[in-house]
Amino acid sequence: MYESIRSTNLQLPNTPSGYPCKSETNVTADDFVFSGFVPGSTILDPFNVTLTTAFVTSLPGLNRLGFSAAKGDFGINGTVPMHFHPDATELLIIVESQLTAGFITPAKVYLKIVKHGDIVVFPKGLLHFLVNTGVGKAVIFAALSSTNPTMQILDYLLFGNDLSTSIIANTTLLEVSQIMKLKAQFDGRG
Amino acid sequence: MYESIRSTNLQLPNTPSGYPCKSETNVTADDFVFSGFVPGSTILDPFNVTLTTAFVTSLPGLNRLGFSAAKGDFGINGTVPMHFHPDATELLIIVESQLTAGFITPAKVYLKIVKHGDIVVFPKGLLHFLVNTGVGKAVIFAALSSTNPTMQILDYLLFGNDLSTSIIANTTLLEVSQIMKLKAQFDGRG
Amino acid sequence: MYESIRSTNLQLPNTPSGYPCKSETNVTADDFVFSGFVPGSTILDPFNVTLTTAFVTSLPGLNRLGFSAAKGDFGINGTVPMHFHPDATELLIIVESQLTAGFITPAKVYLKIVKHGDIVVFPKGLLHFLVNTGVGKAVIFAALSSTNPTMQILDYLLFGNDLSTSIIANTTLLEVSQIMKLKAQFDGRG
Amino acid sequence: MYESIRSTNLQLPNTPSGYPCKSETNVTADDFVFSGFVPGSTILDPFNVTLTTAFVTSLPGLNRLGFSAAKGDFGINGTVPMHFHPDATELLIIVESQLTAGFITPAKVYLKIVKHGDIVVFPKGLLHFLVNTGVGKAVIFAALSSTNPTMQILDYLLFGNDLSTSIIANTTLLEVSQIMKLKAQFDGRG
Amino acid sequence: MYESIRSTNLQLPNTPSGYPCKSETNVTADDFVFSGFVPGSTILDPFNVTLTTAFVTSLPGLNRLGFSAAKGDFGINGTVPMHFHPDATELLIIVESQLTAGFITPAKVYLKIVKHGDIVVFPKGLLHFLVNTGVGKAVIFAALSSTNPTMQILDYLLFGNDLSTSIIANTTLLEVSQIMKLKAQFDGRG
Amino acid sequence: MYESIRSTNLQLPNTPSGYPCKSETNVTADDFVFSGFVPGSTILDPFNVTLTTAFVTSLPGLNRLGFSAAKGDFGINGTVPMHFHPDATELLIIVESQLTAGFITPAKVYLKIVKHGDIVVFPKGLLHFLVNTGVGKAVIFAALSSTNPTMQILDYLLFGNDLSTSIIANTTLLEVSQIMKLKAQFDGRG
Structure with missing residues (x-):
């Protein structure tokens, strides 16, 4: 009431x-x-x-x-x-x-x-x-x-799930080598 | 923008x-x-x-x-x-x-x-x-x-402005003597 | 729909x-x-x-x-x-x-x-x-x-439930005798 | 405040x-x-x-x-x-x-x-x-x-402003003669 | 989450x-x-x-x-x-x-x-x-x-349900003959 | 009205x-x-x-x-x-x-x-x-x-204004060389 x-x-x-x-x-x-x-x-x-x-x-x-x-x-x-x-x-x-x-x-x-x-x-x-x-x-x-x-943390969003490396590269212009290093650090599986 | x-x-x-x-x-x-x-x-x-x-x-x-x-x-x-x-x-x-x-x-x-x-x-x-x-x-x-x-403080609202003692008494059933004491303490002018 | x-x-x-x-x-x-x-x-x-x-x-x-x-x-x-x-x-x-x-x-x-x-x-x-x-x-x-x-009625809130007399006195500066009278009137049990 | x-x-x-x-x-x-x-x-x-x-x-x-x-x-x-x-x-x-x-x-x-x-x-x-x-x-x-x-009154909206008779007819299927009569009653100018 | x-x-x-x-x-x-x-x-x-x-x-x-x-x-x-x-x-x-x-x-x-x-x-x-x-x-x-x-379509609201012809006539001033024609077209049952 | x-x-x-x-x-x-x-x-x-x-x-x-x-x-x-x-x-x-x-x-x-x-x-x-x-x-x-x-575009937010390279590095773990390259591309001045 x-x-x-x-x-x-x-x-x-x-x-x-x-x-x-x-x-x-x-x-x-x-x-x-x-x-x-x-x-x-x-x-x-x-x-x-x-x-x-x-x-x-x-x-x-x-x-x-x-x-x-x-x-x-x-x-x-x-x-x-x-x-x-x-x-x-x-x-x-x-x-x-x-x-x-x-x-x-x-x-x-x-x-x-x-x-x-x-x-x-x-x-x-x-x-x-x-x-x-x-x-x-x-x-x-x-x-x-x-x-x-x-809490939307960029590193976890980009490098901590199964988003593919090529999509990350195309949509951020980060280099593949950089993406691979951060995926290793944040358990990315894409 | x-x-x-x-x-x-x-x-x-x-x-x-x-x-x-x-x-x-x-x-x-x-x-x-x-x-x-x-x-x-x-x-x-x-x-x-x-x-x-x-x-x-x-x-x-x-x-x-x-x-x-x-x-x-x-x-x-x-x-x-x-x-x-x-x-x-x-x-x-x-x-x-x-x-x-x-x-x-x-x-x-x-x-x-x-x-x-x-x-x-x-x-x-x-x-x-x-x-x-x-x-x-x-x-x-x-x-x-x-x-x-x-911040609506009861004492300031009831006893700190020009609300009349009779209205306070009618609408709260507080005794007039109590109202007068608190008006003295909170600068009530009613 | x-x-x-x-x-x-x-x-x-x-x-x-x-x-x-x-x-x-x-x-x-x-x-x-x-x-x-x-x-x-x-x-x-x-x-x-x-x-x-x-x-x-x-x-x-x-x-x-x-x-x-x-x-x-x-x-x-x-x-x-x-x-x-x-x-x-x-x-x-x-x-x-x-x-x-x-x-x-x-x-x-x-x-x-x-x-x-x-x-x-x-x-x-x-x-x-x-x-x-x-x-x-x-x-x-x-x-x-x-x-x-x-409908939040002051008398019912202060004097009609089990709020203790000492808390009422401390937080409103009402006198204990006044509180006791109104508790009697509004069935306060505190 | x-x-x-x-x-x-x-x-x-x-x-x-x-x-x-x-x-x-x-x-x-x-x-x-x-x-x-x-x-x-x-x-x-x-x-x-x-x-x-x-x-x-x-x-x-x-x-x-x-x-x-x-x-x-x-x-x-x-x-x-x-x-x-x-x-x-x-x-x-x-x-x-x-x-x-x-x-x-x-x-x-x-x-x-x-x-x-x-x-x-x-x-x-x-x-x-x-x-x-x-x-x-x-x-x-x-x-x-x-x-x-x-207050959006249908008669005033349809027949009381300058909305054209042909648009009213097309979008409501009311007959032109009916529209004309109500426009006369509600001061329609379309 | x-x-x-x-x-x-x-x-x-x-x-x-x-x-x-x-x-x-x-x-x-x-x-x-x-x-x-x-x-x-x-x-x-x-x-x-x-x-x-x-x-x-x-x-x-x-x-x-x-x-x-x-x-x-x-x-x-x-x-x-x-x-x-x-x-x-x-x-x-x-x-x-x-x-x-x-x-x-x-x-x-x-x-x-x-x-x-x-x-x-x-x-x-x-x-x-x-x-x-x-x-x-x-x-x-x-x-x-x-x-x-x-989607509130006027014709369906007025002529497509069981609203009575006399209420429609009273509240819109449409003529009964017009109402009957549109009810026939939109399956009105009132 | x-x-x-x-x-x-x-x-x-x-x-x-x-x-x-x-x-x-x-x-x-x-x-x-x-x-x-x-x-x-x-x-x-x-x-x-x-x-x-x-x-x-x-x-x-x-x-x-x-x-x-x-x-x-x-x-x-x-x-x-x-x-x-x-x-x-x-x-x-x-x-x-x-x-x-x-x-x-x-x-x-x-x-x-x-x-x-x-x-x-x-x-x-x-x-x-x-x-x-x-x-x-x-x-x-x-x-x-x-x-x-x-429209909050990551590249423009991180690399297109005067955010310092050290803050970007600390808060994203991107490498400094990567940051410098993207700053060059997006006119970053930090």
Whole structure:
């Protein structure tokens, strides 16, 4: 009966507007709290960064609210590689150390060094990246404007699946030798 | 030409969908970065909490992106009083200490003790609050799903403007003596 | 096949965008008509007002249309207490007598005496109220911009569930004695 | 600063999301109240019905709220002719007498006799109509889910502008003699 | 996990936001390709036009994407009769021959002769039509801003179902003899 | 007064929901028709493809309608290089010859050979490409679900602006020699 409480029933098939809702009598405060930011759970190879996510699948109260969160732990020189989120703007809070953050449009590169306490925004759909340019480890929190955002990393998209080398070469003008090296690194099978 | 770059021109009147956009040639990386989280800039009296906000008016790159951020610095027993945001879900990241967080529906109270590294979600439009129940100061970051959210604090709404005492009494059943005391505390003039 | 006919199947679990749809062959004109405005069906205690609602659960043709309706019958001095609808703007048609209508923002109180034939608008998410300030009974119709709006009444939220007295006191600065009296009146158990 | 108060500045050009907003300091309670339902202001010829509208242009507080209202006064046998609203669902409240209300899809006609106190819904974009089938006058109030809805009346669209008789004949298969008669009645010039 | 891949499961009941989604592991490239534009599959009687549609029911990858397509094959003098789409703007690409295209508002008729390579736009919800005014056959492609748009053809709505002759006469002022002739032509049973 | 006619006034600054609207009295049928698909106007170097666009800036009637169109003329082996549209789904109609069309998610490549009369859909935000794999020239029309979509071509984003070689190397793992070669080809200055 309350429009604002629509926690997720992950057993039912997804709909275009998100997962069907739990009955409200089954919703508890735990549906709205996430305590799982344990470093090390998702390693971004070979970029020396660990990501942990609080998406609707692990924080079911997010259903219909258009929001999710993530944490990034950067090693020395750790890098979140060039990527984009088709359905989510990202708002970053720098918790520890100093990073170089940037996003790109065809006409212009937006680049900034950000440090502890700064906020940086990556508009929805644009290519962006982060490099730990401080000394020591870096930590960031991110809020994303989707309950279940995708992370489209260029290297994984181009070199980590079965896309054929000739199509990659034709549509990017990368050299075949370069493509082969990166496919070896990212398990490309095409 | 690029849909995703619509930074704000605050000189022009607001529209139902947000401020008119700067010409893209005038947009720079600074439009997307906020470094102003200096504790002390906005004190929530008499609750011993300081809030600092990164809304579209101070972080113009947020225009059209449906997002903003805030930081809360809590003193001992500091409290974010009972309030709601009509247009924004709130996603909280606990950075320091331990807090009691809750939101309310007519049928149920959702209450949780959260600590460093936890995430908690307050769905759009619901009454909620935070109490520093740790020892010492507490710090939180918040992301909100609106570029310019309102903070509707019950005490300020009921006792801080020129709403008449008789209307408050009729529509809340609070006693006149209680209303008068809180009006004295929150500068009510009705 | 027709986008505009998506009457409700209440047997299936709700989704973030509303209930799944009946097959169109099972939809009839009755799905779009409500005749149940019998005074007395829902009494707002102790405010001397009766509300009757035509929401998607009783008027299934409303599904996906973002609309619902209600009727209010006011006794002498009857009052719709201070409340808000997180997801719905309200448009009121005054059918009988004279009322004092108001809504509140932190900066300003919007107050007006309205009478037979007047229209008044309460924007989504704002605290508002109605007091019968005419002689005799009053009648209003309301249209709401949600198929299933919530009525968040302050007294019921604060004093009608199991929210603890100490949290109420901390987050509203109401005195404990006042809280105890209203909890007695609204069945608070906290 | 308050998202929910965006009353209209009609002096500035419209935008795709509605008129630019008045500065909040210039908004008053009058922006949210309409008292102009004086019968006779807009006569629907030759159908013996008078319509009065409370759209954003006369009720500026409606801006961004996706709502408007209208009143219909029906003479004996008065008819709201076959029409549709491209951008608005309509929710009707029958205030006086009895009407036959209907809307049409290619597959089915949804028809119902409604009387004092009934609610009837016309889903967005569908052809619909009302006929006063009671004795004496009839009165209805309507809420519409657009701040400035269009009323697309078939007779006015086909026979009241400069659409050529041959195009009408080709695209409707109406006979030329029928078209000429209705053009005479509705001032068609094509 | 990928927001953008939500192909349709037509076995489950529709929701207000579209059909539930296939599991992504069952989605293939074929979900996003339609090869069925075989002329003759859907004849628009008696207007000498054949329409073929690629809606979500035959092109399941369209789910959630707000898009569909159609092809029109016009015989000599072939006509797409006066109609509207409540939920879809239409963008037409003229592939072969020359047509007269138009849409109508109460105030104005928008009319244009278009030919091979031209684009014409019919805004959502407005009455529009097409007449083959070239020599020989004509071919058009259409993109529509809905995954499952309705085609509301006036003749089929008024004369092709069980709407009674007296209601048609009252709400359109068409003569009974004209109504009877068109009912005979379009199988009206009212 | 008519919601559906909001053609564009390009002289005024853009808003988050699109350009302010022309006064309706200044709107004509020409605002809704585009005849400019002259091959050769926009050459995609060095990929042997020419694109022509009908976006809101050249087809002003598209304002608020969420739609635009483009035409692609492919030379022998012509290729639309790897790119994405952050805000637009693309629906392609193959008019002439045969192409290999594909889009990519991290988990899967969706690849298909399409020919004259086929429809193919590229969901919003996903990397995709087209290669003319027929004999001779190829022609396609595209409809896009944005009035002013961006074309984010990887090569132009990475190698055609002033992004530094070291950042590209760190965030993509491409070799410096490869980056230098493509910068030479796409005028990179970083």
